Amino acid sequence: MSEHLSFHYSVDGDNFVSAGQASVQVKKNLRELGIAPEVIRRVSIAMYEGEINMVIHADGGNADVDVYEDRIVITLDDHGPGIADVTLAMQEGYSTANESVRSLGFGAGMGLPNMKRYTDDMQIDTVVGVGTKITMTIKL
Amino acid sequence: MTVRELTEACGFAPIVLADPDRTVSGCYVGDLLSWVMGRAQQDNAWITIMTNVNVVAVGALADVSVIVLAEGVKLTQPVVDCAEARGVNVVSAKVPAYEAAVLIHGAI
Ligand SMILES: Nc1ncnc2c1ncn2[C@@H]1O[C@H](COP(=O)(O)OP(=O)(O)O)[C@@H](O)[C@H]1O
Ligand SMILES: [Mg+2]
Numbered sequence: 001m002s003e004h005l006s007f008h009y010s011v012d013g014d015n016f017v018s019a020g021q022a023s024v025q026v027k028k029n030l031r032e033l034g035i036a037p038e039v040i041r042r043v044s045i046a047m048y049e050g051e052i053n054m055v056i057h058a059d060g061g062n063a064d065v066d067v068y069e070d071r072i073v074i075t076l077d078d079h080g081p082g083i084a085d086v087t088l089a090m091q092e093g094y095s096t097a098n099e100s101v102r103s104l105g106f107g108a109g110m111g112l113p114n115m116k117r118y119t120d121d122m123q124i125d126t127v128v129g130v131g132t133k134i135t136m137t138i139k140l
Numbered sequence: 141m142t143v144r145e146l147t148e149a150c151g152f153a154p155i156v157l158a159d160p161d162r163t164v165s166g167c168y169v170g171d172l173l174s175w176v177m178g179r180a181q182q183d184n185a186w187i188t189i190m191t192n193v194n195v196v197a198v199g200a201l202a203d204v205s206v207i208v209l210a211e212g213v214k215l216t217q218p219v220v221d222c223a224e225a226r227g228v229n230v231v232s233a234k235v236p237a238y239e240a241a242v243l244i245h246g247a248i
Binding site: 108 | 171172173174175177178182190192193194195197198200201202203226
């Protein structure tokens with residue numbers, strides 16, 4: 001019963017230009033597994049927002065995608081600064097992103113809200129000065 | 141309507157037509173990438189003036205049918221190569237975003 005597919009990616013903290021590669025790869029892998037396009041789209045978007053956050057806010061981290069019979073679980077784990085006020089961070093429009101990041105089109109403060117919106121469950125475990133772990137589940 | 145037909149009907153210049161037979165339905169205009177991810181629908185034509193490489197990833201992941209670059213903005217060659225590699229359609233419109241949207245509205 002515990003047999004499932006898992007994909008692991010390490011997300012580079014200083015390579016802003018290639019950010020999103022893990023999400024693009026996940027999209028490809030899920031397509032090959034024959035997962036429904038609308039599910040793939042939700043997984044891709046949620047994961048991309050999380051991946052970008054690790055690049056922008058946490059100097060990189062690790063991404064894991066586990067595909068079970070009835071759900072897909074995305075785990076994003078970093079050793080960045082952590083999030084002091086999760087309720088505030090979850091508000092649409094709240095962002096601490098700097099000007100150079102904004103000039104690329106990021107930093108709209110919609111990432112965490114998008115992740116919540118496109119997944120069935122999202123847990124944020126974060127400790128200031130230690131890091132952040134976000135677990136998102138999408139039902140199949 | 142397909143991306144190829146839309147490109148011709150609106151007089152857009154093809155930059156990358158990696159998947160020209162893809163169906164276009166609806167349109168989203170925006171430059172803030174998380175708004176696009178959150179609000180654009182699958183198969184939309186996405187009008188933007190952003191040109192950095194992240195635009196290609198967003199187009200691919202949000203699964204839009206075509207990225208329409210408004211105001212005649214240009215992509216650098218590495219970004220064009222990335223769009224080709226990821227199978228993302230990109231066309232160029234000389235006109236501003238509003239007029240590009242009006243053209244698309246009239247065509248689809
Ligand atoms: N992995 C993370 N590590 C530290 N802080 C984070 C992380 N993810 C998000 N944050 C904080 O939460 C805020 C809101 O995130 P988000 O909604 O994705 O907006 P944006 O990334 O556009 O700023 C960020 O500006 C940042 O302060
Ligand atoms: Mg974000």
